[in-house]
Each structure stands twice: as C-alpha cells, then as structure tokens.
Amino acid sequence: MSRYEPREIEERWQRVWADEKTWQVANPGQEGFDDSKPKSYVVVMLPYPSGEPHVGHLKVYSVGDAIAHFRRRNGFEVIQPMGYDSFGLPAENNAINTGVPPKAATEKSIDSFRNQFTEWGISVDWSREIATHTPEYYRWTQWIFLQLFEKGLAYRTQAPVQWCPKDATVLANEQVVDGRCERCGTEVETRNLRQWFFKTTAYAQQLLDDFELLETWPDHVITMQKNWIGRSEGAEVTFRCESADIDFPVFTTRPDTLFGATFFVIAPEHPQLDQLIGGTDAEEPVREYVNSVARESLQERGDEGRPKTGVPLGRTVTNPVNGEEIPMFVADYVLMDYGTGAVMAVPGHDERDFAFAQKFDLPVRRVIEPGNESGDDAEEAGELPYTGDGPMVDSGSFDGIHNREAYDQIVAWLAEEGRGELSVNFRLRDWLVSRQRYWGAPIPIIHCDDCGLVPVPDDQLPVVLPEIEDYAPKGKSPLAAADDWVNVPCPKCGAEAKRETDTMDTFVDSSWYFLRYLDSQNSEAAFSREAADHWMAVDQYIGGVEHAILHLLYARFFAKALKDMGHLGVAEPFANLFTQGMITRDGAKMSKSKGNTVNPAEYVSRHGADAARTYVCFMGPPERGGDWTDEGVEGVHRFLSRLWRVTEEIVAAGVPTEKPSAGIEGDGRTLLAKAHWAIDKATRDFSRGFQFNTVIAAVMELVNEIYRVKDDLIGDPDGRAALAFSTATAASLIQPFAPHLGAEVYEQMTGDRVWEQEWPEADPAMLKSDIVTIVVR
RNA sequence: GCGGCGGUGGCGGAACUGGUAUACGCGAUGGAUUCAAAAUCCAUUGCUCGCAAGGGCAUGUGGGUUCGAUUCCCACCCGCCGCACCA
Numbered sequence: 022m023s024r025y026e027p028r029e030i031e032e033r034w035q036r037v038w039a040d041e042k043t044w045q046v047a048n049p050g051q052e053g054f055d056d057s058k059p060k061s062y063v064v065v066m067l068p069y070p071s072g073e074p075h076v077g078h079l080k081v082y083s084v085g086d087a088i089a090h091f092r093r094r095n096g097f098e099v100i101q102p103m104g105y106d107s108f109g110l111p112a113e114n115n116a117i118n119t120g121v122p123p124k125a126a127t128e129k130s131i132d133s134f135r136n137q138f139t140e141w142g143i144s145v146d147w148s149r150e151i152a153t154h155t156p157e158y159y160r161w162t163q164w165i166f167l168q169l170f171e172k173g174l175a176y177r178t179q180a181p182v183q184w185c186p187k188d189a190t191v192l193a194n195e196q197v198v199d200g201r202c203e204r205c206g207t208e209v210e211t212r213n214l215r216q217w218f219f220k221t222t223a224y225a226q227q228l229l230d231d232f233e234l235l236e237t238w239p240d241h242v243i244t245m246q247k248n249w250i251g252r253s254e255g256a257e258v259t260f261r262c263e264s265a266d267i268d269f270p271v272f273t274t275r276p277d278t279l280f281g282a283t284f285f286v287i288a289p290e291h292p293q294l295d296q297l298i299g300g301t302d303a304e305e306p307v308r309e310y311v312n313s314v315a316r317e318s319l320q321e322r323g324d325e326g327r328p329k330t331g332v333p334l335g336r337t338v339t340n341p342v343n344g345e346e347i348p349m350f351v352a353d354y355v356l357m358d359y360g361t362g363a364v365m366a367v368p369g370h371d372e373r374d375f376a377f378a379q380k381f382d383l384p385v386r387r388v389i390e391p392g393n394e395s396g397d398d399a400e401e402a403g404e405l406p407y408t409g410d411g412p413m414v415d416s417g418s419f420d421g422i423h424n425r426e427a428y429d430q431i432v433a434w435l436a437e438e439g440r441g442e443l444s445v446n447f448r449l450r451d452w453l454v455s456r457q458r459y460w461g462a463p464i465p466i467i468h469c470d471d472c473g474l475v476p477v478p479d480d481q482l483p484v485v486l487p488e489i490e491d492y493a494p495k496g497k498s499p500l501a502a503a504d505d506w507v508n509v510p511c512p513k514c515g516a517e518a519k520r521e522t523d524t525m526d527t528f529v530d531s532s533w534y535f536l537r538y539l540d541s542q543n544s545e546a547a548f549s550r551e552a553a554d555h556w557m558a559v560d561q562y563i564g565g566v567e568h569a570i571l572h573l574l575y576a577r578f579f580a581k582a583l584k585d586m587g588h589l590g591v592a593e594p595f596a597n598l599f600t601q602g603m604i605t606r607d608g609a610k611m612s613k614s615k616g617n618t619v620n621p622a623e624y625v626s627r628h629g630a631d632a633a634r635t636y637v638c639f640m641g642p643p644e645r646g647g648d649w650t651d652e653g654v655e656g657v658h659r660f661l662s663r664l665w666r667v668t669e670e671i672v673a674a675g676v677p678t679e680k681p682s683a684g685i686e687g688d689g690r691t692l693l694a695k696a697h698w699a700i701d702k703a704t705r706d707f708s709r710g711f712q713f714n715t716v717i718a719a720v721m722e723l724v725n726e727i728y729r730v731k732d733d734l735i736g737d738p739d740g741r742a743a744l745a746f747s748t749a750t751a752a753s754l755i756q757p758f759a760p761h762l763g764a765e766v767y768e769q770m771t772g773d774r775v776w777e778q779e780w781p782e783a784d785p786a787m788l789k790s791d792i793v794t795i796v797v798r
Numbered sequence: 799g800c801g802g803c804g805g806u807g808g809c810g811g812a813a814c815u816g817g818u819a820u821a822c823g824c825g826a827u828g829g830a831u832u833c834a835a836a837a838u839c840c841a842u843u844g845c846u847c848g849c850a851a852g853g854g855c856a857u858g859u860g861g862g863u864u865c866g867a868u869u870c871c872c873a874c875c876c877g878c879c880g881c882a883c884c885a
Contacts, residue, residue: 024837241802241880248801248881255885273885286885325799325883359884366885373883448884569880639823641811645803648810656823659838666838705814715812718822725822728839 025665027629031761044144061097063089066564067104070130079621083634090757094780102149102538113460123460153530159462160483161547184212189494200320217455225447237597242569251448258441260338272360277428280416281388282365289314290357303335329377341440375406459499461524469511469518498522532579562595602646631759632658638713681742688730689743696747697787699723
C-alpha cells in the first residue's frame with residue numbers, strides 16, 4: 022500500500038483543472054454561457070501583493086473556495102475571480118530603501134501570489150485576473166474619476182487636512198486613527214492644502230438607508246459603519262451677533278434646551294473669527310490662543326477628559342427664543358468640521374458646556390426638571406447638568422410642557438420666525454483621495470491658467486504613470502519632477518498647461534475591482550452593463566473585519582454613484598458579507614519582529630495544501646480567530662491520511678460496482694446510517710453561517726466509523742459496497758476543503774469527478790434512529 | 799463613558815427550538831506492532847471521594863423562571879473589538 026503523498030495527488034489534479042480550464046465561466050453573450058443555472062458571484066477581498074502570501078491569505082481563500090465549491094455543487098454557476106491591489110505605499114517605500122522600482126517588485130510578488138494560490142488549488146477563473154497597477158486597469162479608474170468629476174462628485178478644494186510627515190502625504194479621515202497615521206503610526210499634522218475629494222457626504226443618508234438591502238452583513242460591521250456615518254437629528258438655529266452684523270447658525274440636537282443657553286462658543290478655526298476680534302481688545306489673547314491650539318496635535322485636542330480652555334471674545338449674540346444677550350467665546354472643544362463650527366452652550370443640560378461654565382464661572386440655568394417617570398436615583402437626577410427628560414421650566418410659554426413635546430413646538434416656532442429649522446447632521450466627511458506619492462493612478466486632470474481644471478479627454482486615457490528615477494517624497498508628488506510628463510498643452514485651448522501630479526488613494530482602485538472582474542478584457546469600457554446586470558451584486562463577499570469601515574464604505578459609495586450615473590443596476594455591491602477572524606500564534610498577532618510568523622508554503626510542502634486548508638477551516642468558527650499550532654495541522658493531515666489509506670485498502674480488495682443493498686443489516690447498516698447522518702449534518706452546518714469546523718468534524722466521525730467496521734465488512738461484497746459508498750461520501754463532503762484528495766478518493770471509489778457531482782442528499786429513511794428516545798417527565 | 803462580541807476539560811472548540819454537557823481535534827497515559835524507532839492501530843482521559851459497586855461537584859459569579867437551564871430572565875465580574883469633547 023502506498024503512502025499518502027499529498028503533493029503528488031495535488032499536482033495531478035491541479036494540472037487537470039488548469040488544462041481543462043475547469044473554473045472558467047463565460048459571460049452572457051459569450052460562447053459556453055450557461056443561463057440554465059442561477060448565478061453566484063463569490064469574491065474574496067483581493068490581496069495587496071507584497072512578498073509572499075501569509076496564513077491570513079491561506080485562511081480567507083480557503084474559506085472563500087469552500088463556499089465557491091459548495092455553491093457549484095448546489096447547482097449554481099459560480100464565478101470566483103482573483104486580482105491584486107497592486108498600487109500602494111509599501112512598494113514605493115521599498116523602492117526608496119532598496120532602489121528596486123515599485124513595478125518590478127510588485128510584479129514579482131504577484132507571480133509569487135499567483136503561484137501559491139495555484140498550489141493551494143483555489144478554484145479561480147484566471148481568465149478574469151486583474152492587477153490595479155496596470156494601465157489596462159487604471160485607465161478605467163481614471164475614467165470613473167472623470168465621471169465623478171463631471172457629476173460634481175469629485176472636486177478640488179483647500180481645506181485643513183491630515184498630513185503624515187513620515188509618508189509625506191495627506192490622508193483620508195478614515196486613515197487617521199487616534200491622531201496617528203493608520204499605516205505607519207506617525208502622529209499626523211494638520212495642513213491647509215488644496216486637495217481632491219469625493220463627495221461621499223452626498224450619499225450619507227443612502228448609505229444608511231441601504232443597510233436594508235443587505236442580507237447577512239455581520240451586525241458589528243453595520244454598527245461600525247453607522248457610527249462612522251454618525252447621523253444625528255436636531256435643528257439649525259441662528260444666533261445673531263448684532264455688534265458685528267453676523268448671523269451664526271448652530272446645529273443642536275437639543276432645541277428644547279434653547280432657553281438654557283447662557284453662552285456661545287465658536288471653533289478656533291471659525292472663518293468669521295477675524296471679523297469678530299479685528300481691532301478689539303480681544304484680538305491679542307484670541308490670536309495667542311488660536312496659535313496654541315494649532316500647535317497641539319489632534320490627539321491631544323481630542324482627549325475627552327482634558328480641562329476646558331477658551332478665551333472670551335468680548336462680544337455677545339442674541340438668543341432667538343428670549344432675546345437674551347449671551348457672551349461669545351472661542352474654545353477648542355468646538356470642532357470646525359462638525360456642524361457649523363459654533364455651538365450654543367447649555368451648561369445646565371450638557372456635560373461639556375457645564376465643565377466650561379464651571380471653569381469660566383458662567384451661569385448655569387435649569388430649564389428641564391428631572392421627570393418623575395424614571396423613579397431611579399432622585400438625588401442624582403436633581404443635579405446639574407441633567408441630560409434626561411422632564412417638564413420644562415424657566416422657558417417662557419413652554420413651561421410645564423414635557424421637553425420632548427417642547428422640542429417640536431420650539432422648532433416649529435423658530436421656523437415660523439425664520440430663525441431655525443429641523444436639520445440632520447452627519448459625522449461622515451468627504452473622502453480625501455489625492456496623495457502626494459508616486460505609486461498610484463495619476464489623477465487625470467490638467468491645470469490650465471485660462472481654463473482651470475480640465476479633464477483629460479477620454480481618448481487620451483490612460484494617463485500613464487511615467488517611469489522616474491527618484492521616488493523620495495518631497496512634500497509634493499515625485500511626479501512633479503517629471504517635466505516631460507507634467508508639461509502638456511491644455512486639451513481645451515492648447516495653451517501650455519500642467520498635469521495634476523497627485524495620484525489617487527489606493528482605496529479608489531479597490532472600490533470597483535469586483536466590477537472589472539466581470540469584464541476584465543474589455544478595452545472599450547470599464548465593464549459592460551450586460552455583464553454587470555447578470556453577475557451583480559456579489560452574492561458572497563469574504564474578507565477581514567479590518568476593512569469594516571474603509572474599503573466597504575468606499576465600495577458602497579462607488580456602487581451608488583455608478584448606479585446614479587447609469588452604469589450599474591444595483592446600489593449595494595455586496596449582498597452578503599462574511600468576515601473571517603485573525604489567526605494568531607502563541608496567542609499573539611503574527612509579526613516578523615516577534616518572529617512568530619507562519620509561512621503557509623512550508624506547511625503546504627510538508628503536509629499538503631489540503632491539510633493546510635482544511636486545518637484553517639477546522640480551527641474554530643471561521644468568523645472567529647484561532648491560534649495556529651503545528652500539532653493541529655498534523656492532526657488534520659493524519660485524518661486525511663486515514664481517508665487515503667482506507668481508500669487504498671478498498672481498492673486492493675476490489676471496488677464493488679454494485680450499490681450497497683437496501684436490506685443490509687448490522688455494521689453495514691450502521692455505517693450507511695452514519696454516512697447519511699454526516700451528509701445531513703455537513704449540509705446543515707454549511708448553510709448555517711459556514712460552520713466549517715463542525716462540517717469537518719462530522720466527516721472525521723464518518724471516517725472513524727469506517728475504521729471501526731472496515732475489518733468486518735471488507736471481506737464481503739455487500740459490506741465492501743457499504744464501505745465504498747461511505748468512503749466516497751466522506752470524499753464528497755470534504756471536497757470543498759480538500760479538493761485534491763476529495764477528487765482522488767472519489768474517483769477511485771466511483772470513477773467520477775467529484776466537483777461535477779451534485780452535493781449529496783441524505784436519505785431520510787437512513788436518518789431514523791432504531792432507538793427512539795422517549796422523554797419521560 | 800457609549801456600542802458590539804465573548805467567558806464550557808490541560809488546550810482549540812461542540813451542544814440545532816430549554817431535554818444524555820464536554821462531539822471532533824490536540825495533548826497526556828497505558829497497550830499492540832517493531833531488534834529498535836518513526837509511522838500505524840486499540841484503550842483510557844472533566845474534577846473529586848471510594849478497593850469496589852457507587853456517590854458528590856462541574857458551562858465566569860450570585861439570584862430567578864422551569865419537571866428540567868451552557869441555552870430564557872435579573873444583577874454583577876472579567877476579556878476582546880469598535881467609537882469617543884460630534885453640540
């Protein structure tokens with residue numbers, strides 16, 4: 022009997038799949054297109070190709086492939102493409118350090134990724150492969166940019182932006198975490214720069230509403246996105262500064278507390294600050310304060326518990342509800358980029374305003390009595406600031422009314438007076454997409470002194486990224502030094518003009534790649550509407566939670582914008598989302614510095630791709646993380662070897678051509694019952710949130726049962742038929758995880774190709790237990 | 799502080815709708831095979847008292863509902879993740 026040599030088996034089947042283009046699927050209108058089957062579009066988030074794939078990749082592609090196989094065998098026409106998110110800073114930083122051009126290094130990594138994915142036996146339709154750094158791809162990234170530009174959804178403006186001094190580029194808000202660059206951890210600075218933005222805020226409401234359309238997105242991802250979009254309802258109320266002749270609108274979620282406003286605060290960056298203090302006694306101290314705030318990092322400023330600071334402006338505004346004059350302050354706890362950059366301060370009913378009032382000895386006024394409805398801690402409820410509900414006091418004609426009712430009445434009254442209206446505010450800001458770096462898609466815009474911002478005409482796309490010598494960032498894009506490339510005639514008037522030298526954030530590239538997969542060879546369009554209408558939306562999207570906000574929000578925005586521009590039929594790109602957990606080692610996140618990394622290639626060569634793949638699916642529920650152990654992989658390898666050995670044994674004894682007889686009794690009957698039990702269990706757990714660990718456990722139980730009875734059954738033709746059926750069943754059920762061994766064993770037992778077989782169905786008659794358990798009360 | 803997820807043997811984890819807690823795997827112990835080892839196979843393995851038959855205790859803690867609770871309810875403790883001066 023020969024040993025289980027996984028690499029031999031795996032290479033053999035990989036050759037078959039490659040030669041026969043088994044996983045290649047035609048589009049509508051193409052030869053071989055099959056519309057008799059329902060479609061299923063399975064996408065695993067595309068990798069950033071750097072070095073070699075790590076275990077995270079092994080896990081996510083194993084999970085995705087299991088789903089793809091299961092869908093195929095349940096009668097779906099499945100496409101599972103692959104691509105590379107191949108623009109990005111790491112390749113460029115590497116180029117600065119080593120001199121290896123980003124393109125060369127990236128393409129080497131892509132080859133390595135493709136080779137390993139092939140060795141793992143992932144069932145990819147390679148005819149659809151894309152890489153975002155190729156002109157064939159980014160030509161269409163640029164085209165989409167221009168589409169957004171035409172619709173006013175891409176615009177250029179000067180704004181205070183987050184600048185990472187280490188990476189020497191601006192960052193999107195989403196890419197700044199705790200005041201630090203999400204990539205490199207460097208503290209970011211605020212700079213006032215002209216930058217390109219996508220108008221994500223135009224879709225803020227729709228991004229919230231369309232969560233309705235999503236079928237199985239994990240709650241925590243939706244929650245995170247909702248928090249990020251940060252919708253709050255309230256009112257916009259205008260306070261007037263008579264002495265300076267300026268109206269100050271403020272956003273408040275508590276218009277019911279308007280009568281309690283005792284002062285007024287504006288942000289240090291407020292554009293009208295100069296007008297308010299110019300030539301007054303307050304000018305000196307205010308300027309000093311504003312400068313000191315500017316010197317502070319965002320992180321320091323954002324600290325919730327820090328003592329309140331601020332400076333009086335020596336002016337007042339009029340409270341529109343009672344005509345009262347209240348003093349104005351500038352303070353850094355008011356942020357310019359939320360609401361209107363000014364707030365009415367109600368220290369009696371807001372904790373931050375209260376803290377400020379205490380510090381500056383300002384009056385605190387109660388306008389809501391603690392309600393008696395809650396009945397809990399009366400003492401605490403009586404203290405100020407009080408943020409709960411209750412009847413209004415000291416609020417003119419609204420006294421005695423419950424604050425929730427007063428809310429509506431006050432807003433109605435303000436609207437009548439023309440001093441306010443209902444309003445909704447979002448925390449979400451527009452997406453800053455320009456980067457002062459080299460290795461990205463050039464922004465296809467030409468700056469002309471006379472014509473302004475001129476889009477590069479369609480027939481001149483792509484704007485090819487030129488090859489340069491010096492990648493080092495100098496505060497502006499390295500592209501600025503490429504004179505031949507920068508200087509071009511204006512497409513409109515022909516005068517001398519200059520190209521935009523910024524490149525796009527790589528998240529732009531990855532916001533639409535799942536559309537390019539559908540029509541990757543199309544040189545006339547980004548993708549055909551017909552192909553998109555057939556395949557979209559993605560039926561199952563799979564990836565890490567770390568993209569819960571960034572990538573998933575951007576891709577959702579893209580789909581909505583493309584839909585509104587008539588290029589796409591769906592508003593949500595990913596109908597179902599599955600997020601897989603991270604694999605650790607020795608309980609810690611893997612990192613080169615800790616020396617606890619796992620190189621999948623090593624395990625694939627030692628135990629086979631099937632064992633490595635099955636192990637990552639067996640570690641625990643795939644949405645959770647797990648700790649990698651060598652013993653664990655060995656255990657799975659042992660299980661696969663057992664399946665292999667029993668196959669050899671049955672082959673040696675002679676594989677029966679007959680099916681097991683229906684009347685079989687004893688061990689044969691028990692074994693068949695176990696096989697049907699395993700089919701039933703595996704099918705249910707597969708469908709129930711991809712519980713792969715228990716699917717695999719069920720197959721292990723079946724194999725254990727085969728071993729328990731095989732010596733008794735192998736001598737008898739009928740018993741051998743039962744063994745062959747059960748072994749083929751085990752192969753069939755393990756195939757989504759171990760496609761090579763699944764194919765091998767299945768072929769030996771039946772002569773057929775397992776991936777062409779329908780997923781097995783359990784015979785209900787075989788599921789009935791002989792022993793009926795009666796529950797006695 | 800707010801929101802979400804979780805806590806079960808020595809370890810990773812099972813347990814569907816409230817019905818045999820600990821499936822499956824790892825590890826450990828004993829045995830078979832072998833000149834020996836590897837590999838393989840078989841058996842045992844929650845803790846505890848007992849020579850044994852058998853008993854007691856166990857799903858983070860404390861209560862509750864129920865004939866019956868890992869599962870449902872209330873209160874609390876711990877861990878992980880996200881957000882956090884957003885008016």
